[in-house]
Amino acid sequence: MERRLFVRGAGLAGVLAAGTAPAIVHAQANLRWRLTSSFPKALDTLFGVNDIFAAKVKELTGGKFVITTHAPGELVPAFGVVDAIQAGTVEMANTAPYYFFGKDETFALGCAIPFGLNSRQMTAWAYEGNGLKLMRDFYRQYNIINFPMGNTGAQMGGWFRKPIASLADFKGLKFRVGGFAGKVVERIGGVPQNIPGGEIYQALEKGTIDAAEWVGPYDDQKLGFYKVAQNYAYPGWWEGGPQLDLYVNTKAYDGLSAEYKAVIECAAAYAHTDMQAKYDGKNAAALKTLVAGGAKLFPFPKDLMDAAFKESMALYSDISAKNPNWKKVYEDYSKFRAEQNLWFRFTEATFDDFMQRQKL
Incomplete structure (x- = not known):
């Protein structure tokens, strides 16, 4: 099969699976971006989702797209990430959107509201319902494009x-x-x-x-x-079902190639699943230890x-x-x-x- 037709028909996921990705990603520019989190490094799940994401981006681009991850205070305060993304101070942030309800209550709908959706329903609303489209329409006024990237599942009280x-x-x-x-x-x-x-x-x-x-x-x-x-x-x-989001500065995102945009989307989805798997896997044993x-x-x-x-x-x-x-x-x-x-x-x-x- 002619290579150009194969790449066009298979998409990024297909060419990665077929082992043909290097010829594509090597044509892309070397990039180094910064990702700031609202969570301390001591929390290997909430902060760790950023490292999982960054590692996957690096892997999928053959090391050409490197994202460094930063805890609160290293670049901006924990609750300063929206302002930083909006201003273009950093390219990316990972946070719980409901922290910013003071700017507009609509932020909370991208994360969790009392008696709202559980984690599976939240993912379904984003990808199969209108959730991702509606929230992106809202975030546009803040120079943000968002990607679901993490969910803890139902929390304790x-x-x-x-x-x-x-x-x-x-x-x-x-x-x-x-x-x-x-x-x-x-x-x-x-x-x-x-x-x-x-x-x-x-x-x-x-x-x-x-x-x-x-x-x-x-x-x-x-x-x-x-x-x-x-x-x-x-x-x-x-x-x-509180959902964390990856926020990307719109101007920075628009400047990416189609391939790098696809890499961000795929890596965020991978990290999204990984976080809840970790919580579901580790919470049971931790609860037993706490009760003991x-x-x-x-x-x-x-x-x-x-x-x-x-x-x-x-x-x-x-x-x-x-x-x-x-x-x-x-x-x-x-x-x-x-x-x-x-x-x-x-x-x-x-x-x-x-x-x-x-x-x-």
Whole structure:
């Protein structure tokens, strides 16, 4: 087969599989980009997704496209990544979009909202629904093109000095909670605190906050929260499937060849899958270790869950009335959520419920 026809028909994935990629990538320019993260290097899952991505890009380009990865403070602060990408200070960033709800609440829909999509549904909305298209339309005003790159799966509900037996126990509680969820925490009587991951332990230890959530057992164990607050709540109703994004400066991205653009897309998708596989694989053992070390598990009480759900739906209605960006995306998101929950009700949820009641 003529080589040009083969390359055109097979696409990047096909030529890589056939072992013919070097002739393509060697024609591309040598590039060196920087990727800044909102997460500390100590978290080998949240920060590590960037190293996985960078390594895959280097591999797929024969070492010609090199991306260096940077922790918060090396180039920009943890919560400064959107401004840095928008201004072109760095070419790439990886973050939890809901951190930037203060700029526009619509950022949160690209990550997680209370009682939103789970991780599989979030990926489905991005790739099979309208999620990726809608969020890219929104991000264009910030000079950003985004790629899904990481998901933790459903999270735990955090570490508390005292267990929460009712909604009343939550009133006045200073609770470190990520981003947008703080709006609902506030509406049910809590006092949300938006603190970067690397600063949570110290705040909890000193009593500056009463409780804190992060991700789940594997990362929570690394951060040591169980040493200062042993009551471990579940579930993290505000993060049923939080998606991290790779942000790329639009001008930098537009300057890439078609092949390098395809490499970024493929490497981000690879890293996206890798992150959740790591969390699903490591959280179970970490939870056992935490419980053996004295962590006391407790579910959020029903009255708290009911109040949080009610206030979440009211909040989304309020935002829709005043923010056209949010309204456009949320209308599609909420319709997709309803359809997915109907489907999961008959399959995933029923199967999971049965299996979790078995003694295996």
